[in-house]
């Protein structure tokens with residue numbers, strides 16, 4: 001896949017575990033690819049600003065936080081849900097970095113770590129956090145909640161864009177033991193409007209059924225060990 005919208009910049013300020021919170025074993029997603037996918041979804045969306053963005057398998061909300069920081073001028077609301085309570089706590093911590101209070105708390109934590117261990121990595125993180133703080137331009141409403149996506153039937157909001165990186169491989173399995181991505185797509189279809197743009201990132205083994213009356217596929221891309229597909233309702 002050729003990147004159309006996102007230059008090959010240095011994104012190390014956003015590396016997981018540096019300023020953004022990370023716990024061992026939690027999967028992350030490449031920053032450049034996250035930005036590219038969002039821009040592609042925005043191109044398909046009739047709405048270009050004031051976006052409500054939802055990640056229905058949000059994990060530690062790494063993707064949502066990156067998008068809030070780097071695409072915040074187009075986003076007004078970030079929603080994330082996950083089946084795992086540990087992920088929900090991590091997601092809330094990460095989304096707190098979109099506020100000056102959250103940034104100050106993280107800066108205090110990193111300063112204490114640096115004073116205690118004098119590690120280069122903590123000093124670099126303190127430099128990164130100063131640059132990240134400058135990206136906070138406007139307030140974005142955030143909401144993280146517990147939800148088994150396979151059982152989703154209603155939401156108190158209508159997402160303009162859904163971007164999600166579904167469970168795959170050995171690192172993260174489907175939380176209810178049933179790995180049917182098509183069950184997730186059915187559930188999502190009930191909470192979207194015809195305007196909602198949906199991007200699902202997955203490994204190459206997973207297959208979304210395209211011969212249904214529900215969705216039209218707008219795009220399919222392969223990149224490294226992953227693929228992503230973009231849909232809207234028919």
Ligand SMILES: C[S@@+](CC[C@H](N)C(=O)[O-])C[C@H]1O[C@@H](n2cnc3c(N)ncnc32)[C@H](O)[C@@H]1O
Pocket residue numbers: 027028029055056057058059060061062063064081082083084087147148149150164165166167168172173174175176
């Ligand atoms: C690949 S990770 C997502 C990482 C995330 N995009 C990020 O930025 O941190 C997949 C997530 O799906 C969650 N998950 C697994 N089964 C689920 C289910 N049935 N409903 C909702 N979330 C589920 C896992 O807990 C895991 O956090």
